[in-house]
Amino acid sequence: MDLSLFERRRYTQGETPIEYLANLTDLLGGPEIYLKHDDLLGLAGGGNxxxxxxxxxxxxxxxxxxxxxxxxxxxxxxxxxxxxxxxxxxxxxxxxxxxxxxxxxxxxxxxxxxxxxxxxxxxxxxxxxxxxxxxxxxxxxxxxxxxxxxxxxxxxxGSNAIGCLGYIACAKEIIVQSEKLGIDFTHVVTPTGSCGTHTGLLMGLRGSGVKTPVIGMSVNNPSDKHIRRIEKLIQHVNGELFSKRKIPITDDDIIVFDEYIGSGYSLPSEGLKEAVQLLARYEAILLDPVYTGKAMAGLVDLIRKGHFKKTDKVLFLHTGGSPALYHYPDYTL
Ligand SMILES: Cc1ncc(COP(=O)(O)O)c(C=O)c1O
Missing domain, CATH: 3.40.50.1100 (Rossmann fold)
Structure with missing residues (x-):
């Protein structure tokens, strides 16, 4: 999985930081929650x-x-x-x-x-x-x-085979950071909409032999629709870009939760409101009201339901989007 084979422009200096969310982790009583700051990527306002x-x-x-x-x-x-x-x-x-x-x-x-x-x-x-x-x-x-x-x-x-390369690159970045930090993440959690981020992360990890589960929190479609879309994107990436050395992905690898969409795409929900407030008030981190707010609502709910072990180390991908906070202030206050 040699990304140097593909032409690439560079819009971010270096890697995006991974921050340990100590206050949120304490509040929820574990697992350890980490956040990768793709909201700090380059270009106007950043984001995935x-x-x-x-x-x-x-x-x-x-x-x-x-x-x-x-x-x-x-x-x-x-x-x-x-x-x-x-x-x-x-x-x-x-x-x-x-x-x-x-x-x-x-x-x-x-x-x-x-x-x-x-x-x-x-x-x-x-x-x-x-x-x-x-x-x-x-x-x-x-x-x-x-x-x-x-x-x-x-x-x-931006979700076609070429776009997915961006998150294959991100997965590689996470692997390097995980080694530098000495932290073995047990799960990666991401919002998922057009599925390129989820697909790229999954292919990037598996292509490097890393088995960490990637959990996609759907913000729009039922899980089965997302799973079909991810399978299709995997076929495109393997067929168009890695035909000589396909990245093996099994059915069990594709994990999507659709319970946190609420009444629909870009519509408010109680979980969204709580998640955006929690991150703002305990970690001074601005989520967004359409993607990361709902994905964090899903993570918080799964933690409360005991989905994770207390010793797990969960990496949440902050995919950006905070400009929309100002368009929908009533969603989060
Ligand atoms: C802030 C933010 N997060 C997540 C996503 C979803 O990413 P993807 O479309 O790759 O599933 C989007 C898509 O527009 C987004 O704007």
Missing amino acids: KTRKLEFLVADALRQGADTLITCGAIQSNHCRLTLAAAKKEGLHAMLVLSEIIPGSYREDAVGNNFLYRLMNPLEIHVVSGTCDLNIAMLEHAEILRAKDYKPYIIPMG
């Missing part, structure tokens, strides 16, 4: 998409693209970071935003919407929640080509 974009943008540049097109929900961290990567590279960016709840997009909204305006993309297109975003992006790419732009489409969440 920065790692995927290092490989995706390198591919776009290799193909001679001058415009990145991507899509997401109206408060998409992925759109913010794709726009940021475009600015860093001197490229244009076009965002296609899906208005899942009719009438919910406001150009003057705060959070990520504010940051879109601040960074100034070439165009933003808001489409109905029922619209097929892949088709919408293809149509916009065609229009751009007719105007002599060279567009490169990045799928939802």
Whole structure:
């Protein structure tokens, strides 16, 4: 699993820190909880998409693209970071935003919407929640080509084979840090949405012979849908990028909990509110109201239900997203 075979841009200096959450660990009475700060990755505001974009943008540049097109929900961290990567590279960016709840997009909204305006993309297109975003992006790419732009489409969440390389790299980083710190993590916990982060982490660990379970906390879909999506991504990564030395993943390796979605994607829940408050008040860490808040709610609940041994050492991946806190203040207070 040699990542040096793939072209990569660099948007973060060094590794993201791993912090021991002593106060939260004491409060819950064990296991030991650690947090990997991917909220501190580079580009505007950081977050997990920065790692995927290092490989995706390198591919776009290799193909001679001058415009990145991507899509997401109206408060998409992925759109913010794709726009940021475009600015860093001197490229244009076009965002296609899906208005899942009719009438919910406001150009003057705060959070990520504010940051879109601040960074100034070439165009933003808001489409109905029922619209097929892949088709919408293809149509916009065609229009751009007719105007002599060279567009490169990045799928939802940056979750294709190339995007997964970002979290294969992260898994390798975790292995090195774990050795340096002298801590054998017994579990890794991550939020999971478009599944590239979960898939990359799992493949990165197994590809290095590390058997640590990776627990994905779904923020949108039932577990079976996520499992099928992860299986598909694994096939793509192995088929397209590692065909000579496939990374072996068994069915038991794919663990997804869907009990913490609440009433739906980007909708509030009591667990989310408690988790965001706990991390803010005991650890001075800002989670986000759509992904990490729900994933932490899941971790707290599993701890309370006795899912872990007191001696376990659980690593929670903070995937970023805190700009959305300011858009949904009533979700967390
Ligand atoms: C802050 C944050 N965390 C987690 C995720 C989920 O990552 P993935 O789409 O790779 O499953 C996202 C996706 O947009 C995100 O913005």
